[in-house]
Amino acid sequence: MFIATYNRWQLTETEEGSNFPAVTGTDPATGYDGEAERTAELRRRLEALAAEFPGFEVKEVPRKVLLNPGPATMSDNVRLAQLAPDICPRETEFADLMRGIRRDLVRVVHGDPDLHTAVPFCGSGTINMDVCLNSLLPPEKKILVLNNGAYSARGVDICRYYDLPHYVLDLPVDRPIDPDEVRIALQKYPDVGLVYTTHHETGTGVLNPVREIGALVRAAGAYFVVDTTASLAMLPLNLCEDPIDFVMSSAQKGLMAVTGLSFVIGRRDIIEASAGFPKRSYYCNLYRQYNYFETTGEMHFTPPVQAVYALRAAIDEYFAVGEEVRFARHQELAALARRELAALGFREMIAPEHQSGLVLAYLYPTDPNWSFTAVHDYCYERGFTIYPGKVAGLGCFRICTLGTLVPKDIENFAAVMKDALVATGVALPVTYA
Numbered sequence: 001m002f003i004a005t006y007n008r009w010q011l012t013e014t015e016e017g018s019n020f021p022a023v024t025g026t027d028p029a030t031g032y033d034g035e036a037e038r039t040a041e042l043r044r045r046l047e048a049l050a051a052e053f054p055g056f057e058v059k060e061v062p063r064k065v066l067l068n069p070g071p072a073t074m075s076d077n078v079r080l081a082q083l084a085p086d087i088c089p090r091e092t093e094f095a096d097l098m099r100g101i102r103r104d105l106v107r108v109v110h111g112d113p114d115l116h117t118a119v120p121f122c123g124s125g126t127i128n129m130d131v132c133l134n135s136l137l138p139p140e141k142k143i144l145v146l147n148n149g150a151y152s153a154r155g156v157d158i159c160r161y162y163d164l165p166h167y168v169l170d171l172p173v174d175r176p177i178d179p180d181e182v183r184i185a186l187q188k189y190p191d192v193g194l195v196y197t198t199h200h201e202t203g204t205g206v207l208n209p210v211r212e213i214g215a216l217v218r219a220a221g222a223y224f225v226v227d228t229t230a231s232l233a234m235l236p237l238n239l240c241e242d243p244i245d246f247v248m249s250s251a252q253k254g255l256m257a258v259t260g261l262s263f264v265i266g267r268r269d270i271i272e273a274s275a276g277f278p279k280r281s282y283y284c285n286l287y288r289q290y291n292y293f294e295t296t297g298e299m300h301f302t303p304p305v306q307a308v309y310a311l312r313a314a315i316d317e318y319f320a321v322g323e324e325v326r327f328a329r330h331q332e333l334a335a336l337a338r339r340e341l342a343a344l345g346f347r348e349m350i351a352p353e354h355q356s357g358l359v360l361a362y363l364y365p366t367d368p369n370w371s372f373t374a375v376h377d378y379c380y381e382r383g384f385t386i387y388p389g390k391v392a393g394l395g396c397f398r399i400c401t402l403g404t405l406v407p408k409d410i411e412n413f414a415a416v417m418k419d420a421l422v423a424t425g426v427a428l429p430v431t432y433a
């Protein structure tokens with residue numbers, strides 16, 4: 001099979017016997033072709049070429065601007081990495097690929113390869129939460145969940161589901177966790193062996209002070225597991241300097257690869273000690289998966305092969321661009337989105353000083369014509385995906401800027417959002433009673 005691609009245009013072979021010269025590549029300057037004129041010219045050329053070679057057809061993979069909190073808009077480079085030759089994942093070549101990915105995931109969070117390790121799983125981000133909570137609780141100890149949002153609340157659900165001995169510190173969802181509350185809880189509950197919380201609460205965009213909390217947890221002699229699904233590779237994390245034992249994420253989040261692969265990164269010594277902890281899951285046990293990787297180089301059960309190739313390409317892109325540039329770009333895009341939505345009159349749910357700068361949560365306007373569904377559908381039909389909020393009892397929606405987006409995407413989105421409001425009869429600027 002031949003496939004010729006340039007950015008999001010592909011020329012594919014539909015019959016045998018053609019000798020079409022392959023064209024592949026992504027614009028190195030932008031990571032994709034965002035210019036309508038150039039894209040139209042490209043299409044014209046590809047169609048002319050296709051006409052010369054019977055049996056080829058031009059297919060478009062439309063580019064979508066995803067403003068939901070992952071999966072993210074990916075680069076064509078990452079998308080195309082999935083077109084790897086078929087391979088049995090039990091081959092040495094694949095184990096080598098996995099080994100490199102595990103090593104580089106530790107590098108993403110500045111871990112020490114002797115002290116830290118990355119353990120990938122086949123699943124969405126929740127699998128990491130499940131794995132850490134069910135695998136890392138020492139005997140006779142309890143978990144303390146610091147809960148100030150939907151994702152920490154999911155941690156509480158997991159504890160309940162497995163009947164794990166645990167305490168919950170319920171805190172306000174519209175601001176970061178107050179370390180003093182954690183100090184008090186740790187004094188009150190000396191049997192805590194594992195503290196669990198979320199770094200960036202994606203439901204609201206609140207960023208928790210995990211370094212301050214981690215210092216308290218270390219002093220109390222407990223393990224500290226942080227759900228960094230929505231911050232890893234987007235905000236600084238340093239496993240050698242930050243008092244955090246385990247972090248986690250999924251390939252489709254900050255690394256902008258595809259869904260299906262998630263990973264826990266953290267301390268080898270704790271994982272090894274956990275071999276003797278109570279077992280609660282056969283498939284989702286951290287030590288079992290780690291041990292299999294360490295002894296065979298392979299994932300214990302069938303890995304998501306194409307997702308692994310995509311993640312390899314995405315990690316290479318991450319290091320090629322550099323973390324500083326990536327971090328700055330996310331902040332810049334979110335700041336632009338904030339300005340654009342403020343110009344339309346939208347009010348943010350969270351005070352700016354409490355935010356991660358990655359997710360913006362907006363209150364629903366009180367205009368009687370406001371309908372999130374109608375506005376969402378209008379934007380979606382034009383290639384922009386916005387996302388509902390995740391705060392019980394509060395009408396809000398979210399704008400997240402984590403993919404391979406450029407400022408023009410945000411400007412284009414703001415124009416479409418404005419049209420959506422006009423088309424659905426919402427007065428501008430939007431109003432709040």
Ligand SMILES: Cc1ncc(COP(=O)(O)O)c(C=O)c1O
Binds near residue numbers: 069126127151202227
């Ligand atoms: C903070 C956080 N934790 C965990 C998850 C995992 O969710 P899922 O299993 O849907 O990938 C997400 C997904 O958005 C998240 O933002």
